[in-house]
Amino acid sequence: MTGNGYLQIGLYLAVLFACAWPLGRYMARVYQGDIPLPVRWLRPLERGIYRLAGVRGDDSMSWTRYALAVLIFNLIGFLAVYALQRLQDVLPFNPDGMMATTADLAFNTAASFASNTNWQSYGGESTMSYLTQMLGLGVQNFLSAATGMAVLVALARGFMQRETTALGNFWVDLVRSTLYVLLPLSILLSTALVSQGVVQTFNAHATAHLVEQLDFEQPKLGDDGQPLKDAQGLPIVEKTTTGEQRIAVGPAASQIAIKQLGTNGGGFFGVNSAHPFENPTPLANFLEVLAIFLIPAALCVTFGIYVGDRRQGLTILSAMTLIFVAMLAVCVWAEQSGNPLFERLGLDTQASELQAGGNMEGKETRFGVVNSALWATVTTAASNGSINAMHDSFTPLGGLVPMWMMQLGEVVFGGVGSGLYGMIIFALVAVFVAGLMIGRTPEYLGKKIEAFEVKMAAVAILVPPLVVLLGTAIAVMADAGRAGIANPGAHGFSEILYALSSAGNNNGSAFGGLSANTPFYNTLLGFAMLFSRFWLIVPVLAIAGSLAAKKSIQPGAGTLPTHGPLFVMLLIGTVVVVGALTFLPALALGPIVEHLQMIGAR
Amino acid sequence: MLKELKPAFVVFGLLTVLTGAAYPALITGIAQTAFQDQANGSLIVQDGKTRGSRLIGQAFSDPGHFWGRPSAAAPMPFNAASSGASNQGPLNPALEESVNNRIEALKASDPTQTAAIPVDLVTASGSGLDPHISVAAARWQAPRIARHRHLPEEQVRELIASHTEGRQLGVLGEPRVNVLELNLALDKLAATR
Numbered sequence: 001m002t003g004n005g006y007l008q009i010g011l012y013l014a015v016l017f018a019c020a021w022p023l024g025r026y027m028a029r030v031y032q033g034d035i036p037l038p039v040r041w042l043r044p045l046e047r048g049i050y051r052l053a054g055v056r057g058d059d060s061m062s063w064t065r066y067a068l069a070v071l072i073f074n075l076i077g078f079l080a081v082y083a084l085q086r087l088q089d090v091l092p093f094n095p096d097g098m099m100a101t102t103a104d105l106a107f108n109t110a111a112s113f114a115s116n117t118n119w120q121s122y123g124g125e126s127t128m129s130y131l132t133q134m135l136g137l138g139v140q141n142f143l144s145a146a147t148g149m150a151v152l153v154a155l156a157r158g159f160m161q162r163e164t165t166a167l168g169n170f171w172v173d174l175v176r177s178t179l180y181v182l183l184p185l186s187i188l189l190s191t192a193l194v195s196q197g198v199v200q201t202f203n204a205h206a207t208a209h210l211v212e213q214l215d216f217e218q219p220k221l222g223d224d225g226q227p228l229k230d231a232q233g234l235p236i237v238e239k240t241t242t243g244e245q246r247i248a249v250g251p252a253a254s255q256i257a258i259k260q261l262g263t264n265g266g267g268f269f270g271v272n273s274a275h276p277f278e279n280p281t282p283l284a285n286f287l288e289v290l291a292i293f294l295i296p297a298a299l300c301v302t303f304g305i306y307v308g309d310r311r312q313g314l315t316i317l318s319a320m321t322l323i324f325v326a327m328l329a330v331c332v333w334a335e336q337s338g339n340p341l342f343e344r345l346g347l348d349t350q351a352s353e354l355q356a357g358g359n360m361e362g363k364e365t366r367f368g369v370v371n372s373a374l375w376a377t378v379t380t381a382a383s384n385g386s387i388n389a390m391h392d393s394f395t396p397l398g399g400l401v402p403m404w405m406m407q408l409g410e411v412v413f414g415g416v417g418s419g420l421y422g423m424i425i426f427a428l429v430a431v432f433v434a435g436l437m438i439g440r441t442p443e444y445l446g447k448k449i450e451a452f453e454v455k456m457a458a459v460a461i462l463v464p465p466l467v468v469l470l471g472t473a474i475a476v477m478a479d480a481g482r483a484g485i486a487n488p489g490a491h492g493f494s495e496i497l498y499a500l501s502s503a504g505n506n507n508g509s510a511f512g513g514l515s516a517n518t519p520f521y522n523t524l525l526g527f528a529m530l531f532s533r534f535w536l537i538v539p540v541l542a543i544a545g546s547l548a549a550k551k552s553i554q555p556g557a558g559t560l561p562t563h564g565p566l567f568v569m570l571l572i573g574t575v576v577v578v579g580a581l582t583f584l585p586a587l588a589l590g591p592i593v594e595h596l597q598m599i600g601a602r
Numbered sequence: 603m604l605k606e607l608k609p610a611f612v613v614f615g616l617l618t619v620l621t622g623a624a625y626p627a628l629i630t631g632i633a634q635t636a637f638q639d640q641a642n643g644s645l646i647v648q649d650g651k652t653r654g655s656r657l658i659g660q661a662f663s664d665p666g667h668f669w670g671r672p673s674a675a676a677p678m679p680f681n682a683a684s685s686g687a688s689n690q691g692p693l694n695p696a697l698e699e700s701v702n703n704r705i706e707a708l709k710a711s712d713p714t715q716t717a718a719i720p721v722d723l724v725t726a727s728g729s730g731l732d733p734h735i736s737v738a739a740a741r742w743q744a745p746r747i748a749r750h751r752h753l754p755e756e757q758v759r760e761l762i763a764s765h766t767e768g769r770q771l772g773v774l775g776e777p778r779v780n781v782l783e784l785n786l787a788l789d790k791l792a793a794t795r
Contacts, residue, residue: 007773053612065606072610080614126684139622143614171609178617183625190629191636197657200633200641205683208645208654211785214661218677240678247655247682249643254629258621271685274728276657277643282775338721339692345701348718348738355736356776361697361725362687365671365734368776372728389728392689393697491691513689598693 002351005332005370012286012374013321016293023294024301024313030180031153031173031302033057039180049175060166063545066154067538069170070147074534077140078114082106084136085128094129095204096248101127108522113140115533116148116415118259118266118385118508119525121517125248125269130202137266138255142186145262145295146177148417151537152299155421156306158544159445162552167544181295182262189291190257196287197280200253208245215241252277260291263415265385265508273375273388274364282366285388289375292384296413299420307445311563316423319571323412324381327401332373334398335359340598359398362390373398380405383415385508392487392495392511396595399494400587402509406501408579409464415506418533421540423571427562428457428543430574434560443559446552453546456539464532465582468504471528472497472586480520486513490597494590503528646786654782658682659733662785665711666750668735668743670781671722672704675730688726701725712746734778737766751792761787 029036035043050057061069084091085106089099101109105121112119113136122128128137150173157167194200217237219227228236252268256278259266273279279288297317304313338349338359351357356368363372372389379386380402391402405412411422428444432454435442442449475481475496485492495511502509503525510516516525561567633641644656654660659670661679673679674688690697704724709715720738740762748755765784768777 004769004773011773049613049616052616053609055609055613069606069610072606073614076610076614080618123684123686134626135618135622138626139618142621143617171613175613175617178621183621186625187629191632194629194633194637194641197640197644199643200630201643202630203642206643206645206652206655208652208658208660210660211653211782211789212660212662212664212667214678214680216678242678245654245658245660245680245682247643247645247658248684251626251630253633253641254626257629269685271687271729271731274687275685276655276729276731276733280644280657282770286774341692341698342701342721342725345698345705346718347701347705347721347724349721352738353777354738354741355720355722357721359692359725360722361690361692362728363725364728364732365722365736365778366732366775371775387728390687390689392691393687395692486689487691487694489691489693491693494691511689512687513691594691594693601693 008370009328009374012290016290016297019290019294020297021301023298025305027181027298027302028305030176031306035180039184042179046175046179050171053171055169055171057169057172059169061169062165063167063541063548066167066170067541070151070537070541071534073170073174074114074144074147077143078110081113081136081140082110084132085109088129088132091129091131093131093134093202098127098129104519104522105517108526111526111529112508113137113264113266114144115506115529116144116262116264116383116418117503117506117529117533118264119503119510119529120266120508121522123270125250130250133255133268134251138258141255141258141262141264141266142178142182143174145182145258145264145416146174148415149177149181149299150174150417151540152303152417152421155424155540155544156303158547159307159447161548163550164548165545167541167548182258185261185294186254186257189261189287190253192287193256193284194253196284197277198253198256198284199249199277200251201249202251203249206247206249208247210243210245213241213243215239249277256288257291259386260288260384261295263292263296263382263384263419265379267386272386274390279388282371285367285371285375289378292378292382292386293413295416296382296419299417303420309445309563312445315563315567316420316427316571319568319575320412320423322568323408323572323575324377327381327405328374328377331377331398331401332370334395334401335369335373337395339395340601359393359395362393364389376402377405379509380507381412381414382419383410383505383507385502387509390512391498391509392513396591396598399511400591403494403498403501403591404579404583404587406505406507407465407468407583408575409461410505410507411575418506418536422460422536425457425460425540425543426575427571428453429461430567430570431560431562433574434570438560440558440560443553443555444562446555447547447550448553453543456543460536460539461578463535464504467528467532468500469582469586471500471504471524475500475524478520480518484515484518484521486515490590490594494594497586497590499525500528504532506533646782648786653786655682656780656783657733658731660782662781665746667785667788668740668747668781669723670735671727671732672700672724673730673732674726680731682731686730687728712743715742715745717742733780733782735781737762737777737779740779740784747788751788761791
C-alpha cells in the first residue's frame with residue numbers, strides 16, 4: 001500500500017470518530033425526549049403524528065407489546081412494497097414505462113427492504129418505476145432503519161429500568177429516529193451528493209449523440225418480446241449500429257443518502273455505488289462510506305450515555321474498530337497484490353502516482369484499490385451491502401474478507417441499531433463464559449445474567465448461521481440453485497455461500513455473477529432475510545423485558561469489569577471464535593481453496 | 603393486537619408521506635435550484651447537441667481517439683440505461699481470454715509501443731460506465747494518438763496533463779483522466795488546425 005493509502009484510511013477513521021461523538025450525544029438526548037434546539041421546531045409535527053395515530057407518549061410497553069408493534073408495523077411495510085411493485089405499471093411516476101414485477105421478485109424485494117437487508121435481485125434503473133423507488137424502497141430505507149434503532153433503545157432501557165415491565169413506546173422511538181436523526185442527516189448528505197454530481201430529477205432518461213458510432217450485437221426479439229432461438233437453442237443475435245446513448249437518470253440522491261445512513265444498501269442503479277451517477281467523485285465516495293459507519297458508531301456513544309457509563313459504549317466501539325481494522329488490512333493487501341494472471345500476461349500492476357495497479361477487474365478508476373477495499377470491508381462490517389466495486393471479481397482472500405465480515409453476524413458496527421444490539425448479545429455471552437471460568441454469577445451493567453438471558457442470546461446468535469449454512473446446503477444440492485452459478489470451480493460455491501451469508505445476516509451485498517432473479521433464489525433468500533431479521537428481534541426484546549424486571553445490583557469485588565482492554569479482548573475473542581468455528585469449514589471449500597489454486601498457478 | 607393496528611397504519615401512512623414524498627420533493631427542489639447541471643446528469647452540450655455526460659463513459663475504437671476501460675454492460679458497451687459488470691472471478695478462464703483479447707487489440711493498434719500495458723486499460727470497470735482511465739493508461743496511448751493525428755507527442759502529453767484530475771482535496775481517490783472530455787478536446791484541436 002502506498003503512503004496515500006494509509007492517509008486515506010487514517011483520515012476516514014479520524015473523521016468517523018470526530019462525527020460519531022457529537023452525534024451519539026445528540027441521539028441520547030433525542031431518545032430521552034430532550035429534543036435538541038436545532039430540530040425542536042419539528043416538535044409540533046411529532047405531536048401531530050401521535051395525535052392522529054392515537055399514541056400516548058407515556059404509554060410504556062411491555063416487551064411482548066413492543067415486539068408485536070414491531071412485527072405489525074414491518075408487515076405493513078412488507079405488504080406496501082409488494083403491492084407497489086405489482087401495480088407499478090398502472091401507477092403514476094413511471095416515465096420510462098416499467099412493467100409490473102413478477103410475484104417472486106416482488107416477494108424477494110419486499111422481504112429484502114422490510115428486513116433492512118436490501119438485497120437486489122432486480123436492476124434498479126431497468127426494473128423499478130420512480131414511484132416504487134421513492135414510496136416503496138425509499139420509505140423502507142427509513143423505516144427499517146428506524147425499527148432497528150428503536151429495538152436498540154428498548155434494549156438499553158432494559159438495562160436502565162428496575163423491577164418494571166416498561167420498555168418505552170415503540171411508536172415514539174420509531175418517529176423520533178426518523179424525524180430527528182435519519183431525516184436531517186439525509187437532507188444534509190443528499191444535498192452534498194448532488195453537488196458532486198449525483199442525479200436528482202423526475203425527468204425521463206436523457207439521450208446523447210455518441211462521438212463514435214457503435215456497432216454491437218443484440219438478441220433478436222420475436223413478436224412476443226421474447227428472444228428468438230435457433231435450432232440448437234442458442235439465441236439469435238442481430239448486428240445493430242447506434243449513434244445514441246440512452247442515459248438513465250432519476251430521483252437518486254435522496255434515496256442514496258438514506259441507503260447509506262440507514263445501513264440499507266439497495267442502490268438506485270443496478271451496479272449500486274459503482275455507478276458514476278450514484279457515486280461520482282472521490283469526495284462523494286468518502287461521504288457515502290462515512291455515512292455507513294456514522295450512526296452505528298455514534299450509537300455506541302449513545303448507549304454509554306444511556307446506561308450511565310460512557311466507558312461501556314467505548315469498550316464496544318473499540319472491539320468493533322479493532323476487528324474492522326484487522327480485516328481491512330487483509331482486504332487492501334489482497335487486492336493490491338492482485339491477480340498473478342495479470343503479471344503472467346505482462347501487464348503493469350505496480351501502484352504509483354499514475355495508476356492504482358493491483359486487481360482492477362470490476363473496480364472504478366476514480367476509486368482504485370484502496371477505496372474499493374475500504375468500501376467492501378465497511379459495507380459488510382456494517383450490514384449495509386452497497387458496493388462501489390464488484391466483490392465477485394475480488395481476489396479469493398479479498399473476497400473472503402467481506403464474506404466473513406457478514407458471517408460474524410453483522411456486529412462489527414453492524415446495522416443501525418441491529419449491529420449494537422447484536423454486539424450486546426455477544427457481550428452477554430462473553431460475561432457468561434467469563435463467569436463460568438471464574439465461578440461467579442455473570443453480571444452485565446448491573447444486571448444478573450441468568451439462564452433465560454443466556455438461552456435467548458444463544459437463539460439470537462445461532463439463528464443466522466443456521467439459516468446461512470442450511471440455505472447454502474439446499475442451494476448447492478438443488479439443480480435450480482446450481483443453475484445460477486456464473487464462475488466455474490470453487491468460486492461458484494463462493495457465490496452461493498456469499499448470497500446466503502448476505503441474506504442470512506441482512507447485509508444485501510452480492511457476488512453479482514450469481515443469477516439470483518429466479519423463483520428459486522427469490523424465495524429461498526426472501527425467507528432467509530425474514531427469518532434472520534425477525535427471529536433476532538424477538539429474543540433481543542425478550543432479553544430486554546427480562547432485564548427490566550430485575551433488580552439493579554452494585555458491582556462487588558467479584559464483578560468482572562465490562563470495560564477496559566481485558567473485556568475488549570474477551571469480546572473480540574467471543575465474536576471471532578463463534579464466527580470462525582461456525583464458518584471455517586465452508587470457507588475452506590470456497591475462497592481458501594481458490595486462493596491455493598491461484599498461488600499454485602503462479 | 604387490535605390496539606396496535608391503528609397506530610401502525612396511521613404512523614406508516616404519515617411517515618410514508620414524509621419520507622417517500624415530501625423528502626424527495628424537497629431534495630429535488632434544492633437540487634434543481636442550486637445544482638441544476640449536476641442534478642440532471644452533468645451533460646455536455648455542444649452547439650445545442652448533447653454529446654454525452656461528463657460522468658458517463660462512451661465506447662471508442664477509432665485509433666485516433668483515446669480508448670476507455672473495457673465495459674461489460676449489455677447488450678452494448680457503456681449502456682447507460684442498464685449498467686453492469688463482468689463479475690468474472692480471478693481464476694475464471696473467460697477472464698483470461700477477455701484480457702488476452704484486449705491486450706492483442708491494444709498491441710495491434712500500436713505495434714511500436716513496447717511498454718507494459720497498465721492493468722486498468724484491459725480490465726472491465728465495475729459499472730461498465732467508467733468515464734476515466736488512469737494517467738498511465740492515457741500516456742501509454744499517447745504515441746498512437748500522435749501518429750494518427752499528426753501531432754507532436756509532446757502536445758498529446760500536454761493535452762493529457764491538462765485533462766488530468768488529481769486526488770480530490772489532494773488526498774482522496776486516484777489521479778485520472780476523463781476519456782470523453784479528452785477526446786472532445788482532441789477533436790476540437792483537429793478542427794481548429
